[in-house]
Amino acid sequence: MRGLRTPLSIGVLICSVMSIGVGVAGAQSASPDAEETVTFTVGVTGDLNSANPFRQIDTTESFLTTLMYDGILRLGQEDYATEPELLESWETSEDGLTWTFVLRDDITWSDGEPITADDFVWTAEFIMDNDISSWSDGYRFTKNIEAVDERTIVWTTTRTTLVPGLPGYSLILPEHIWGTMTPKEIRNFRNFPDTVASGPFHLVEWEPGEFWRLEARDDYYQGQPQIDEIVFRVYNSPESVVQALIKGEIDHTVVPSAGLFERLQAEDPDEIGTAVTSAEAFHQLSFNVVDDPSSTAHPAVLDAVVREAVSWALDKQTMVDRVMRGYAVPGTTPIVPLYDFWHWEPPAEEAVGFDPAEANRMLDEAGYLDTDDDGVREMPGGGESLDWRLFLATTDSDGIKAAPFVQGWLRDIGIETSIRSMTDSKLYDQWYGFDWDLIVYSWGVGPDPDFILSSFTSGQCGYWSDTCYSNPEYDRLYKEQQVTLDPDERQAIVVEMQQMLYRDLPEIVLWYPNSFEAWRADRWEGFLPWPEPDGVVFWGNPYSVLNARPIVDAPTSAEADSGLPAVIWIGGAALVVGAIAGVVLMRRRRDEHYAA
Amino acid sequence: MGEWRYVGRKLLQAGVTLLFIISVNFFLFRIMPSDPVRLLTRQRGVQLSPEAQAALTHDLGLDRSLPSQFVKYLADTLRLDFGDSFIYPGQSVVSVFARFLWPTVLLVGTATVLMIVIGLYLGIRGGWKRGRPLDVGSMGFSLLFYSMPDFWLAMILLIVFSTALGWFPSGGFESPSSDLSGFSRVLDIANHMFLPVLTLTLGYIGEYFLLMRSSLLDVLGEDYITTVRAKGVREDRVLWRHAVRNALLPTISVIALSFGLVLGGAITIELVFSYPGLGLLLLQAVDSQDFLLMQALFLFASVAVLASNLVADLVYSWIDPRVREA
Numbered sequence: 001m002r003g004l005r006t007p008l009s010i011g012v013l014i015c016s017v018m019s020i021g022v023g024v025a026g027a028q029s030a031s032p033d034a035e036e037t038v039t040f041t042v043g044v045t046g047d048l049n050s051a052n053p054f055r056q057i058d059t060t061e062s063f064l065t066t067l068m069y070d071g072i073l074r075l076g077q078e079d080y081a082t083e084p085e086l087l088e089s090w091e092t093s094e095d096g097l098t099w100t101f102v103l104r105d106d107i108t109w110s111d112g113e114p115i116t117a118d119d120f121v122w123t124a125e126f127i128m129d130n131d132i133s134s135w136s137d138g139y140r141f142t143k144n145i146e147a148v149d150e151r152t153i154v155w156t157t158t159r160t161t162l163v164p165g166l167p168g169y170s171l172i173l174p175e176h177i178w179g180t181m182t183p184k185e186i187r188n189f190r191n192f193p194d195t196v197a198s199g200p201f202h203l204v205e206w207e208p209g210e211f212w213r214l215e216a217r218d219d220y221y222q223g224q225p226q227i228d229e230i231v232f233r234v235y236n237s238p239e240s241v242v243q244a245l246i247k248g249e250i251d252h253t254v255v256p257s258a259g260l261f262e263r264l265q266a267e268d269p270d271e272i273g274t275a276v277t278s279a280e281a282f283h284q285l286s287f288n289v290v291d292d293p294s295s296t297a298h299p300a301v302l303d304a305v306v307r308e309a310v311s312w313a314l315d316k317q318t319m320v321d322r323v324m325r326g327y328a329v330p331g332t333t334p335i336v337p338l339y340d341f342w343h344w345e346p347p348a349e350e351a352v353g354f355d356p357a358e359a360n361r362m363l364d365e366a367g368y369l370d371t372d373d374d375g376v377r378e379m380p381g382g383g384e385s386l387d388w389r390l391f392l393a394t395t396d397s398d399g400i401k402a403a404p405f406v407q408g409w410l411r412d413i414g415i416e417t418s419i420r421s422m423t424d425s426k427l428y429d430q431w432y433g434f435d436w437d438l439i440v441y442s443w444g445v446g447p448d449p450d451f452i453l454s455s456f457t458s459g460q461c462g463y464w465s466d467t468c469y470s471n472p473e474y475d476r477l478y479k480e481q482q483v484t485l486d487p488d489e490r491q492a493i494v495v496e497m498q499q500m501l502y503r504d505l506p507e508i509v510l511w512y513p514n515s516f517e518a519w520r521a522d523r524w525e526g527f528l529p530w531p532e533p534d535g536v537v538f539w540g541n542p543y544s545v546l547n548a549r550p551i552v553d554a555p556t557s558a559e560a561d562s563g564l565p566a567v568i569w570i571g572g573a574a575l576v577v578g579a580i581a582g583v584v585l586m587r588r589r590r591d592e593h594y595a596a
Numbered sequence: 597m598g599e600w601r602y603v604g605r606k607l608l609q610a611g612v613t614l615l616f617i618i619s620v621n622f623f624l625f626r627i628m629p630s631d632p633v634r635l636l637t638r639q640r641g642v643q644l645s646p647e648a649q650a651a652l653t654h655d656l657g658l659d660r661s662l663p664s665q666f667v668k669y670l671a672d673t674l675r676l677d678f679g680d681s682f683i684y685p686g687q688s689v690v691s692v693f694a695r696f697l698w699p700t701v702l703l704v705g706t707a708t709v710l711m712i713v714i715g716l717y718l719g720i721r722g723g724w725k726r727g728r729p730l731d732v733g734s735m736g737f738s739l740l741f742y743s744m745p746d747f748w749l750a751m752i753l754l755i756v757f758s759t760a761l762g763w764f765p766s767g768g769f770e771s772p773s774s775d776l777s778g779f780s781r782v783l784d785i786a787n788h789m790f791l792p793v794l795t796l797t798l799g800y801i802g803e804y805f806l807l808m809r810s811s812l813l814d815v816l817g818e819d820y821i822t823t824v825r826a827k828g829v830r831e832d833r834v835l836w837r838h839a840v841r842n843a844l845l846p847t848i849s850v851i852a853l854s855f856g857l858v859l860g861g862a863i864t865i866e867l868v869f870s871y872p873g874l875g876l877l878l879l880q881a882v883d884s885q886d887f888l889l890m891q892a893l894f895l896f897a898s899v900a901v902l903a904s905n906l907v908a909d910l911v912y913s914w915i916d917p918r919v920r921e922a
Contacts, residue, residue, distance in 0.1 A: 041772070047683075047880070049683055049684060049685065050684070050685045050686065052685065052686070055685045055686075187685075188680070188685060188686040189686060190685075190686040190687065207695075207772075207872075208684055208687075208692065208695055208696075208872070209695070209696055209769075209872030209876065209877070210768060210769055210770075210772065210872045211768070211772035213772060231772045233768065233772055233870075234768075234870060234872070235766075235767055235768075235870040236767070236866065236867045236868070236869075236870040236871070236876060237867050237868060237870070239751065239868070240754065240766055240767050240868060240869070240870050241870075243754060243755065243758060243759045243766045244766040244767065246759050247758060247759050247762060247766055249765060249766055423883060423884075423885065424884075425884065425885045426885075569783055569786065569787075
């Protein structure tokens with residue numbers, strides 16, 4: 001009898017303890033919230049590394065910066081036109097050397113302190129003094145930045161330049177928080193918890209590897225967002241983030257590949273909204289053209305004729321169709337076609353198309369002949385064969401798909417390549433060590449052409465330059481466009497620079513990829529593409545963040561996340577306990593039976 | 597007396613191995629081809645001035661002689677000070693490790709217990725009634741899952757039970773809302789853990805099943821079993837008292853090793869289910885060459901294996917006194 005009672009009563013005890021727990025839990029969730037929190041959940045495939053704007057690495061961090069910090073100027077939602085954000089007014093002097101910015105009088109940090117001209121000056125000086133490369137571009141030619149009073153900033157430059165008027169670069173951090181630290185402390189500053197922000201949201205919770213959560217401010221000068229909180233959830237694979245969207249655990253995600261995007265398109269469009277957004281990036285094939293004794297580049301890649309022949313040999317349209325499944329545009333110059341004012345598209349008679357015969361003819365003519373008949377050309381006059389290394393990053397899935405195509409087309413013109421993919425950091429090692437021939441990589445490009453054009457100037461070798469291309473005439477034009485305030489004149493120079501790059505080909509622009517976004521169309525409305533009509537829907541888009549609103553009575557991501565109801569867990573647990581009790585019971589009884 | 601000598605010898609061996617691991621860990625990361633300073637600063641478009649590089653070299657202690665670096669490393673290791681993580685700037689390696697430790701221990705630990713208990717039980721039952729439906733069924737079932745790639749099984753379970761049926765969340769450690777507490781939080785964590793645990797358990801039952809089954813079959817063929825049976829001891833007792841006890845011995849070291857490997861995480865499972873565990877952290881660390889973090893992860897993982905082996909040795913000697921004499 002003793003053996004009979006014990007296990008059963010334990011089972012009963014466990015079950016009753018569990019039901020007390022459920023009762024409590026039920027009571028908790030039943031207690032009505034004063035008002036429902038409106039949560040927008042974004043699925044991401046990369047973790048947040050830092051909330052410190054000086055440590056931002058990719059768009060995950062820069063989106064956080066966008067949400068937390070407003071700039072003095074911004075790019076308008078419809079057409080990227082420059083417009084004031086934290087400013088009430090701004091003007092340029094006749095000579096273009098003095099800029100006066102007046103801050104609004106109703107702007108505050110999320111801790112209630114006013115945003116002042118001193119904050120701006122402190123941030124600018126910190127960036128310039130410490131040469132924070134991700135931000136210092138916005139302060140070139142600065143002679144002095146001064147706070148004239150609480151709200152007025154006077155920015156003088158050494159030469160006529162547009163730089164102070166370029167939105168997107170300027171950052172303002174609260175001096176009363178950041179100004180109390182040493183530069184080293186600032187570099188290691190987590191900026192969490194107690195993040196003090198100027199933008200509509202501030203970071204309140206962050207679990208590395210899991211999620212981070214931002215809450216809307218209720219005192220935001222542009223009006224309170226209709227989203228109360230934005231949660232970024234980390235998913236470890238592209239596959240699972242797509243599953244999470246279909247299931248409804250998240251409200252939005254950037255879709256990393258065309259294959260997954262097409263699968264989402266097959267879902268009911270009333271549930272899952274999808275958008276192909278215009279390219280603000282390009283993929284390129286770079287040549288190591290550096291003039292440096294430590295370079296290990298194959299001599300043939302230094303020859304512009306060879307590079308042009310390579311360009312004739314590549315079928316960009318096929319790459320767009322086969323690698324990008326049609327979600328891209330064949331590439332020409334580093335300024336993407338979306339910025340049509342600046343982009344130069346080569347006219348038909350100047351365009352380098354797909355013509356292997358022409359490529360072979362050029363190489364023959366230049367003396368690169370296959371003298372030993374092994375299918376691979378040698379340097380003029382015999383000698384080293386044209387056997388190149390093609391490097392790319394393991395994270396670059398499109399590049400990895402494209403590389404075999406490139407290899408095949410180069411083989412058709414008698415150039416052998418060996419493909420090697422490696423981690424980003426290893427790739428940078430090779431890259432900055434000038435230890436490579438070809439690299440396939442990509443760039444994201446902003447609306448103003450200055451930055452991407454600067455990456456081809458000789459001064460950027462070892463910094464932003466992919467190829468260490470060096471052309472004094474190009475450098476001269478670059479400086480000239482920087483001080484040309486008239487848009488049409490500047491456009492003419494920018495076009496000339498693109499023509500130069502298209503002719504010298506330090507890198508071949510392969511394609512402009514589209515981006516994919518998908519979201520729960522059954523729950524949310526009010527997204528504002530930036531710019532109209534095919535710009536980004538939500539990712540990094542402050543206008544959609546402020547304007548997105550829930551469709552009334554739609555289910556939320558939190559509900560989809562709940563999983564199995566408690567009852568099933570309790571039932572399951574009771575079943576297991578019961579089974580164990582049963583087995584033990586039977587054994588005991590049998591023991592008793594035998595013992596008897 | 598001999599007992600304590602044995603324990604002492606084992607502890608000493610473990611201590612020496614630990615010292616060896618710590619030293620290897622030190623030299624391993626110093627013979628890596630990449631320059632750590634370069635690794636910490638590399639980024640597209642960023643190059644440090646020579647002065648800044650020198651300052652960083654000094655900060656990392658890399659300008660000192662190798663022996664003095666080693667002494668400093670030993671002291672730091674003893675204090676569990678592994679420096680700051682590169683992928684999470686401003687956070688110490690130990691705090692990052694602690695952050696990802698708990699989910700992994702919970703996930704892989706639970707699954708390991710389950711796969712061992714179920715696998716051993718089925719192995720015992722199968723071996724005892726060889727060729728019967730339970731044996732054949734267990735064999736087919738466990739081998740089927742054992743031979744499946746675990747990420748594939750994970751994907752199928754995810755699509756069926758999460759996306760299609762909606763019973764379980766598609767990933768993560770818990771729901772990203774801060775208002776859960778007490779029992780509802782436990783439930784939430786269990787909900788998130790169910791599919792990954794199921795995948796791991798199903799996938800590895802076979803290992804323990806086969807091991808236990810063959811070990812039991814060996815023992816059942818021994819003469820003493822025949823003797824016990826001839827004495828008229830009832831079958832149940834023959835199995836549990838006489839056969840299983842001895843058949844369990846070879847499984848102990850395998851079991852101990854499995855627990856030691858918990859700290860390695862389950863990379864593929866953690867990937868598919870977006871589970872924030874150590875396997876994933878290691879993957880991230882390797883991917884971005886966060887060598888301070890890698891160093892700590894390697895060290896902790898090896899220490900865990902070492903510790904569980906020590907436990908196995910001690911348990912073994914306790915169960916089977918013959919070991920002590922050997």
